[in-house]
Amino acid sequence: MKISTDRCVACGNCIPVCPVGAIDIDPSIRRAVVDQERCVECFTCYRGLSTEHLNPTLVRTIRTVLGWVRVRFDPEPDVCPTAAIEPQELSWPRIVRRAFSDPLVPHESTGIHGRGTEEVKTNDVTHRVAEGEAGFTIEFGRPTVSASFRDISALTEALAGAGVEFEANNPVTHLMTDKKTGRIREDVLDERVLSAIVEIKTTMDRVPEILETATEAAKKIDTIVSIGVSTRCDDEGRSALEDVLHDEGFAFWRGKTNLGLGRRPQVTRAT
Ligand code: SF4
Numbered sequence: 082m083k084i085s086t087d088r089c090v091a092c093g094n095c096i097p098v099c100p101v102g103a104i105d106i107d108p109s110i111r112r113a114v115v116d117q118e119r120c121v122e123c124f125t126c127y128r129g130l131s132t133e134h135l136n137p138t139l140v141r142t143i144r145t146v147l148g149w150v151r152v153r154f155d156p157e158p159d160v161c162p163t164a165a166i167e168p169q170e171l172s173w174p175r176i177v178r179r180a181f182s183d184p185l186v187p188h189e190s191t192g193i194h195g196r197g198t199e200e201v202k203t204n205d206v207t208h209r210v211a212e213g214e215a216g217f218t219i220e221f222g223r224p225t226v227s228a229s230f231r232d233i234s235a236l237t238e239a240l241a242g243a244g245v246e247f248e249a250n251n252p253v254t255h256l257m258t259d260k261k262t263g264r265i266r267e268d269v270l271d272e273r274v275l276s277a278i279v280e281i282k283t284t285m286d287r288v289p290e291i292l293e294t295a296t297e298a299a300k301k302i303d304t305i306v307s308i309g310v311s312t313r314c315d316d317e318g319r320s321a322l323e324d325v326l327h328d329e330g331f332a333f334w335r336g337k338t339n340l341g342l343g344r345r346p347q348v349t350r351a352t
Pocket residue numbers: 084088089090091092093094095096113160161162163164165166
């Protein structure tokens with residue numbers, strides 16, 4: 082994202098809108114500027130503020146003159162008064178930032194908006210995770226923190242070393258040069274995203290080992306890592322996962338319970 086130095090009047094309204102703190106006022110030019118390294122191209126500033134098309138020179142003059150008598154002339158807080166926020170043409174590899182950070186843009190590898198797949202939300206239909214298996218969703222970054230693919234690659238490489246199976250349809254998996262090594266392709270390693278999700282699957286008995294591997298790798302990277310573990314319950318609604326997590330010292334909550342209502346109806350063909 083860019084901010085037009087011709088149009089910006091340095092009102093500061095866009096600063097609190099940015100989830101990663103990439104916008105600041107440069108006092109030397111008295112304009113808002115975007116830190117291109119920090120910006121994750123989420124388009125929140127562009128979409129989140131209404132725009133007026135006031136004349137920038139007129140607004141600056143009014144603000145300066147009123148300032149002499151200690152009167153402020155500020156636009157409404159949800160408005161960029163001069164439509165100064167301008168999307169820039171994104172090419173590879175920077176376009177990856179938007180694919181993972183703007184929830185309104187479908188990811189080209191999955192066709193799904195935002196950063197991940199449907200994970201286990203449709204497990205009743207997809208059967209990705211079966212009884213006796215554990216599915217992991219490992220989420221990198223959060224608003225105000227974000228994550229780089231260099232950090233993500235450090236953890237996926239550690240997981241690959243433990244022999245996990247990466248979900249083929251996951252957008253991060255699509256960026257790997259080799260699923261056996263978990264290495265993310267070189268040209269995107271320095272791209273930052275608001276967040277990204279890695280999905281893997283193991284057998285239930287390997288849950289402690291995978292949690293340990295992910296926890297140790299997460300200590301060496303500079304972002305927040307959140308790990309969710311899921312499984313398929315038996316017909317009585319029980320699973321071994323609760324005991325496994327308790328034994329590892331974790332509290333257990335059923336964060337999302339899939340009731341199976343999405344199951345495809347049986348189709349009977351007439352003969
Ligand atoms: S809201 Fe618009 S005019 Fe105000 S600081 Fe941001 S870009 Fe500049």
